[in-house]
Amino acid sequence: MASEKKLVEQITSMDEDFAQWYTDIVKKADLIDYSSVKGCMIIRPYGYAIWENIQRLLDTRFKETGHENVYMPMFIPESLLNREKEHVEGFAPEGAWVTMGGSERLTERLCVRPTSETLFCEHYASIIRSYRDLPKLYNQWCSVVRWEKTTRPFLRSREFLWQEGHTMHATAEEAEAETKQMLGVYADFFEHDLGMPVIRGRKTDKEKFAGAEATYTVEALMHDGKALQGGTSHNFGDGFARAFDIQYLDRDNKLKYCHQTSWGVSTRIIGGIIMTHGDDSGLVLPPAVAPIQAVIVPVQQHKEGVLDAARALFDRLKAKGIRVKLDDSDNSPGWKFAEYEMKGVPVRVELGPRDIANGSCVLVRRDNREKKFVSLEGIEEIVLAELDAMTPALFEKAYRHREERTYNADTLDELVKIASEKTGYIRAMWCGELDCELTLKEKADVTSRCIPFGGEPTGDRCVCCGKPAKHLVYWGKAY
Amino acid sequence: MASEKKLVEQITSMDEDFAQWYTDIVKKADLIDYSSVKGCMIIRPYGYAIWENIQRLLDTRFKETGHENVYMPMFIPESLLNREKEHVEGFAPEGAWVTMGGSERLTERLCVRPTSETLFCEHYASIIRSYRDLPKLYNQWCSVVRWEKTTRPFLRSREFLWQEGHTMHATAEEAEAETKQMLGVYADFFEHDLGMPVIRGRKTDKEKFAGAEATYTVEALMHDGKALQGGTSHNFGDGFARAFDIQYLDRDNKLKYCHQTSWGVSTRIIGGIIMTHGDDSGLVLPPAVAPIQAVIVPVQQHKEGVLDAARALFDRLKAKGIRVKLDDSDNSPGWKFAEYEMKGVPVRVELGPRDIANGSCVLVRRDNREKKFVSLEGIEEIVLAELDAMTPALFEKAYRHREERTYNADTLDELVKIASEKTGYIRAMWCGELDCELTLKEKADVTSRCIPFGGEPTGDRCVCCGKPAKHLVYWGKAY
Numbered sequence: 001m002a003s004e005k006k007l008v009e010q011i012t013s014m015d016e017d018f019a020q021w022y023t024d025i026v027k028k029a030d031l032i033d034y035s036s037v038k039g040c041m042i043i044r045p046y047g048y049a050i051w052e053n054i055q056r057l058l059d060t061r062f063k064e065t066g067h068e069n070v071y072m073p074m075f076i077p078e079s080l081l082n083r084e085k086e087h088v089e090g091f092a093p094e095g096a097w098v099t100m101g102g103s104e105r106l107t108e109r110l111c112v113r114p115t116s117e118t119l120f121c122e123h124y125a126s127i128i129r130s131y132r133d134l135p136k137l138y139n140q141w142c143s144v145v146r147w148e149k150t151t152r153p154f155l156r157s158r159e160f161l162w163q164e165g166h167t168m169h170a171t172a173e174e175a176e177a178e179t180k181q182m183l184g185v186y187a188d189f190f191e192h193d194l195g196m197p198v199i200r201g202r203k204t205d206k207e208k209f210a211g212a213e214a215t216y217t218v219e220a221l222m223h224d225g226k227a228l229q230g231g232t233s234h235n236f237g238d239g240f241a242r243a244f245d246i247q248y249l250d251r252d253n254k255l256k257y258c259h260q261t262s263w264g265v266s267t268r269i270i271g272g273i274i275m276t277h278g279d280d281s282g283l284v285l286p287p288a289v290a291p292i293q294a295v296i297v298p299v300q301q302h303k304e305g306v307l308d309a310a311r312a313l314f315d316r317l318k319a320k321g322i323r324v325k326l327d328d329s330d331n332s333p334g335w336k337f338a339e340y341e342m343k344g345v346p347v348r349v350e351l352g353p354r355d356i357a358n359g360s361c362v363l364v365r366r367d368n369r370e371k372k373f374v375s376l377e378g379i380e381e382i383v384l385a386e387l388d389a390m391t392p393a394l395f396e397k398a399y400r401h402r403e404e405r406t407y408n409a410d411t412l413d414e415l416v417k418i419a420s421e422k423t424g425y426i427r428a429m430w431c432g433e434l435d436c437e438l439t440l441k442e443k444a445d446v447t448s449r450c451i452p453f454g455g456e457p458t459g460d461r462c463v464c465c466g467k468p469a470k471h472l473v474y475w476g477k478a479y
Numbered sequence: 480m481a482s483e484k485k486l487v488e489q490i491t492s493m494d495e496d497f498a499q500w501y502t503d504i505v506k507k508a509d510l511i512d513y514s515s516v517k518g519c520m521i522i523r524p525y526g527y528a529i530w531e532n533i534q535r536l537l538d539t540r541f542k543e544t545g546h547e548n549v550y551m552p553m554f555i556p557e558s559l560l561n562r563e564k565e566h567v568e569g570f571a572p573e574g575a576w577v578t579m580g581g582s583e584r585l586t587e588r589l590c591v592r593p594t595s596e597t598l599f600c601e602h603y604a605s606i607i608r609s610y611r612d613l614p615k616l617y618n619q620w621c622s623v624v625r626w627e628k629t630t631r632p633f634l635r636s637r638e639f640l641w642q643e644g645h646t647m648h649a650t651a652e653e654a655e656a657e658t659k660q661m662l663g664v665y666a667d668f669f670e671h672d673l674g675m676p677v678i679r680g681r682k683t684d685k686e687k688f689a690g691a692e693a694t695y696t697v698e699a700l701m702h703d704g705k706a707l708q709g710g711t712s713h714n715f716g717d718g719f720a721r722a723f724d725i726q727y728l729d730r731d732n733k734l735k736y737c738h739q740t741s742w743g744v745s746t747r748i749i750g751g752i753i754m755t756h757g758d759d760s761g762l763v764l765p766p767a768v769a770p771i772q773a774v775i776v777p778v779q780q781h782k783e784g785v786l787d788a789a790r791a792l793f794d795r796l797k798a799k800g801i802r803v804k805l806d807d808s809d810n811s812p813g814w815k816f817a818e819y820e821m822k823g824v825p826v827r828v829e830l831g832p833r834d835i836a837n838g839s840c841v842l843v844r845r846d847n848r849e850k851k852f853v854s855l856e857g858i859e860e861i862v863l864a865e866l867d868a869m870t871p872a873l874f875e876k877a878y879r880h881r882e883e884r885t886y887n888a889d890t891l892d893e894l895v896k897i898a899s900e901k902t903g904y905i906r907a908m909w910c911g912e913l914d915c916e917l918t919l920k921e922k923a924d925v926t927s928r929c930i931p932f933g934g935e936p937t938g939d940r941c942v943c944c945g946k947p948a949k950h951l952v953y954w955g956k957a958y
Contacts, residue, residue, distance in 0.1 A: 035601055036559055037589070040552035042602055045617065048548050069527050073519035074553075074591075074622060074638055075575075080515055096554075097579035098591065101626040101637075102572050110516070112553075112577065112591070122514055123521055138524065143553060143621070147580040158580075159553055 011342075013280050018224040025274055026153045029283045029343050039151040039158035043267070046343065049291035050270055051161060055141060057193055057288060058163065058265070061185050067137040067165060072119040074142070075110035080118045084243040087117060090210020094146045096158070112145040117211065117236075117262055120166035121244035128258060130249045131170055135178070139165040154271035155228075155479050162266035168258040170248065172237065175259035179235040182263040183216045186231035193288040194269070195394030196220050196276050197402055198230055199425075199474055201450030206437055209262075213237040219449045219474065221402045222275035225423030227449045227476040230272055233263035271479070276398050277367070283344030284366050286394055287387040293323040294383055295340045299333050299352030309356045313349065313379065320380045322387070341366065347386050349379075367393055408458045412443065415463055415475070419444035425476050427455070429469035431462035439464050446475040490821075492759050497703040504753055505632045508762045508822050518630040518637035522746070525822065528770035529749055530640060534620060536672055536767060537642065537744070540664050546616040546644060551598040553621070554589035559597045563722040566596060569689020573625045575637070591624040596690065596715075596741055599645035600723035607647060607737060609728045614657070615647040633750035634707075634958050641745035647737045649727065651716065654738035658714040661742040662695045665710035672767040673748070674873030675699045675755050676881055677709055678904075678953055680929030685916055688741075692716040698928045698953065700881045701754035704902030706928045706957040709751055712742035750958070755877050756846070762823030763845050765873055766866040772802040773862055774819045778812050778831030788835045792828065792858065799859045801866070820845065826865050828858075846872055887937045891922065894942055894954070898923035904955050906934070908948035910941035918943050925954040 011024035026032050031047030043051065059069070075098060082088050095111040113119070124136060141163045151157045165182060169175040183200060190196045198218035208215035212234035220230045238257035241247070247255045277284035287293050294317055298310040310326055317324040325345075327336050333350070340348055350362040361379065363372045365386050374382050405424030409415035418426055426446060430436060440446055440463075451471040462469045490503035505511050510526030522530065538548075554577060561567050574590040592598070603615060620642045630636045644661060648654040662679060669675045677697035687694035691713035699709045717736035720726070726734045756763035766772050773796055777789040789805055796803040804824075806815050812829070819827055829841040840858065842851045844865050853861050884903030888894035897905055905925060909915060919925055919942075930950040941948045 033602060033605060035552055035598060036556055037552040037554050037598075040554060042552065042598075043550040045547035045549055048550055051550075052548065068524035069531065070524055071522040071527055071530075071622075071640060073514055073516040073521065074624070075516050075519060077515055094581050095579075096577045096589075098575045099578045100574075100576035100588075102574065109579075110575075119514060119516075119521075123512060126512060143550075145553070161550060 011280070011282065014223065014278070021278075021280070022271075022274060023153070025278055025283055025342075031270070031283075032153045039148060041153050041157050043161070046291055047270065050273075050285070050289050051267055053289040053291070054269055055163075058185075058189060059141075061189065062139050062163075062165065065137075065181065065185065067139045067167075070138045070140055071142070072113075072116050072123070072140060074113050076113055076116075076118055078109045078111060080122060081111050083118060083121075084211050084240055087211035087240075091115065091146075094148065096145045096147050113142075114144055114146045115262075115264075116140065116142075116144075116164055117166065117240060118244075120262075121240050121246060121260075124168050124258070125244050125246045128168060128246055128248050131251055134168060134170045134248060134258065135174060136168040137165075137178075138167065139163055152271075154267050154274075160267050162264050164262060164264040167261045168241075168246065169260070170250070170256070170258070172259050175235055175237070175261050179214070179216060179233045179261045179263070182261070183218060183231070183233040186233070186263075186265060187218050190218055190220065190230055191395060193286060193391070194273060194276075195286045195391040195398065196230070196272060197395060197399045199450060199452050201452040201455075201474065203232070203450055204437060204448045204473070206434055207448055209234045211236060211239060213239065217450050220272055220276060221398075221405060221425060221476075222272070222479065223278070223401065224275065225405045225477075227425065227474075227478040228268070228272045228275070229449075229478065230269065231263070231265035234261060236260040236262065275479075277394050278344070281338075282342030284394070285344035285346060286391050287346045288391065290344065290346050291323065292325045292340070292343070292345045293387055294325075294347040294349060295336075295345045296324065296326045296349045296351060297333055297336045297340070298326075298328060299350055299355075301328060303353045305356060306351065306353055310351050313351060313361070313376070316380055317383060320384060322380075322383060346390050347383055349383070365390060367397070409463055410459055412439075412464055415440065415446075416444045419446050419475075423477060425449065425474045427458055428463035428473060428475060429457060429459045429461060430471050430473045431465055431467045432470040433462075433465070433467075436462055436464035440475060444475075445477065447478060449474040449476050449478060490759065490761065493702065493757070500757075500759070501750075501753060502632070504757055504762055504821075510749070510762075511632045518627060520632050520636050520638075522640070525770055526749065529752075529764070529768050530746055532768040532770070533748055534642075537664075537668060538620075540668065541618050541642075541644065544616075544660065544664065546618045546646075549617045549619055550621070551592075551595050551602070551619060553592050555592055555595075555597055557588045557590060559601060560590050562597060562600075563690050563719055566690035566719075570594065570625075573627065575624045575626050592621075593623055593625045594741075594743075595619065595621075595623075595643055596645065596719060597723075599741075600719050600725060600739075603647050603737070604723050604725045607725055607727050610649055610730055613647060613649045613727060613737065614653060616644075616657075617646065618642055618644040631750075633746050633753075639746050641743050643743045644741060646740045647720075647725065648739070649729070649735070649737070651738050654714055654716070654740050658693070658695060658712045658740045658742070661740070662697060662710070662712040665712070665742075665744060666697050669697055669699065669709055670874060672765060672870070673752060673755075674765045674870040674877060675709070675751060676874060676878045678929060678931050680931040680934075680953065682711070682929055683916060683927045683952070685913055686927055688713045690715060690718060692718065696929050699751055699755060700877075700884060700904060700955075701751070701958065702757070702880065703754070704884045704956075706904065706953075706955040707747070707751045707754070708928075708957065709748065710742070710744035713740060715739040715741065754958075756873050757823070760817070761821030763873070764823035764825060765870050766825045767870065769823065769825050770802065771804045771819070771822070771824045772866055773804075773826040773828060774815075774824045775803065775805045775828045775830060776812055776815045776819070777805075777807060778829055778834075780807060782832045784835060785830065785832055789830050792830060792840070792855070795859055796862060799863060801859075801862060825869050826862055828862070844869060846876070888942055889938055891918075891943055894919065894925075895923045898925050898954075902956060904928065904953045906937055906951060906953060907942035908936060908938045908940060909950050909952045910944055910946045911949040912941075912944070912946075915941055915943035919954060923954075924956065926957060928953040928955050928957060
């Protein structure tokens, strides 16, 4: 059977070559395919179904916190992009530019949106008049384009899918509260739905978003010890509002500038899930976003009663709202085990003639791969309990891994030594000066990941220059 | 109060100037806004929420019929677009072309997708090997770009949102069955969810999709008598499969070309809803896609107990799954009545002190605007019943309107006369020759809308040349 070949094609071991292991998984778990469009990816049904689950879970949280979805044009006229100086400097160099419409040369180039602050600002300027119009809490689900030189599926591609929230507020305090609230929404989603522990913190000025006053971030640590920025939330103050003249008439009859935020997560999250939970058998998916939460694999399915029992089990699990699949194809059980492990399906239920005779079945959870013999009576509750238990278990494992991979450094030599020997977070104090940040990049090849909220200081001197320290910083290598 | 001004700004009457009436509604019902990107529109929260409901209802139907969602790149290399000759001739003239990436000129121009057949074909060629891989039933929700010269919100814009299904089949029969099935899905959606009667039929060769063997269509008639193509479903035969070399190994061990379909609907649907059901008070939304299905307007809300009763009513309706809004803002009830009529909210519930004392409320349905005094006891069922009754009533009204606006013509003179005096469908026989189609366009300014499935012939001679007729055709002016 042609498809059985798959079993033989093992994926690269993660310890041997993590990058190749990653590439193997995205291909062999049928998440993506390449096309002739360089640097862009095709998100295949199984990969897209993960994204749909992410969208649904986040969109519900966004709506619960009062946000509304909109759709802005995908093009930004060059003059509009130029309105905010820092912003255009950050994004114009990686713009994809439309210069022809039909057979005619455009009088002004259009940038395919790399992010939509400028479009939202122009719109807000046209619809905001009074304090009664505030806050405006908009979000957009769309694709964006950044002309990257080197690309990797999900992690860095020229086009990617994301959501971008853009909000306008009457006061600086409200904007700051919104920025923090949305960071909290992301952190909650990562930790509770994806089982990915995150460090919440603030970016240094060097690492913050082009045009933002402050960028907050949730940072996750991958299996190989490299950091992944999971989501960011930006407070723009009134910088864009001044550039775009977005004013409102306040209760005191005075015109005031609005305060603004934006926040986003992207299909990068899928890369993060792979590199946090995956293993040498393939993907491991948190149940909340798994397209298939439980797969039923009949054993000796040609024997009388097996498929009937499997179908009855399917109906029972489906009735409980579990996303369940029954694989009654003529591939062997062994092939199916490998296939659904590769695809990271959280729970596998094996059901053969002997099990049926005993009124039981075999249950295997993807993360710990323990075999459990369980009664078919009340099987729905058992599967639901395993699904519920899996995400905290994934979280615990990832949390322990992060703790083991987090090091403290008091001196530059120490930091350089750790960075050369280990990959992980290095906690070290910082004076707040760009020079020291650049020195660490040059000598240890690390960047500042974030200034954590409420992290315990490890000392009172800058790890680099020895001057009084202002912040604890998580340093590391990042995707 | 600034916002009360709205009441005074009446919209243009539809009989006076239908185009202006349409433009007034899309702006005043807060569906869209313009931006500095010429020919593109901003879909505002209220408009986008309608689209989200359309998406949800259609996506459920697509998944029930076995389709899976994917995401393809938004760019098509020029050489890829050129692979199918008729297709590129149809779409290249209205392409938006990316020629610069960052600061570098691209070696090959990229077309922002006007439709994605070529990308799907390339992907299918890489993943289809055997009859076991078929059928492939993919769909994509995305935005597409066509560089139109004249644009109108929802009806014709340079960028619009849509879904495009692309499927691959082993046989011609299966592809034809899929094409018809998806047309049926569209027809069902239009008629049952949107209350819009449609004519199901086939496009003439002149009007079919670039590269298709057959295009099927659902055609709706707008209030002004002009036709709107609601959705199309194309059978490509194996034309693209040959151009892209998409072959599968069949059971008989022979390599065969796949048969292909595509089908799509877009944000045009929203324009169709406006022009089918709207009136001089604004939008009229079918409950299935209305962002707000019922609005509660408290009367004399400052009086004791009114807002409490309104909130209790809100909770009861919400508990039944009704999308309900309570407007307790300090705008006057009269302002609110006008506002929610403009926004097309299906059911309005008015609740004042006297109603509360009587244990009743006033219920007004948007389409017939009859006032009903109903008991608060069992109000949930009454509102649900009104919502259920509204769509068939909308359908009936639109159906009668279409019947009144449908004319038969036996001769060219008759057809020209009808076309000059009336706007609507003209049913007339056709020989099947392009020349006659062009003559009707020239003399009567009508195009063929479709060859209806199972329409009763009105004669046996072509209305134009008098030769034996092959088909009954619906002719008309179209959006």
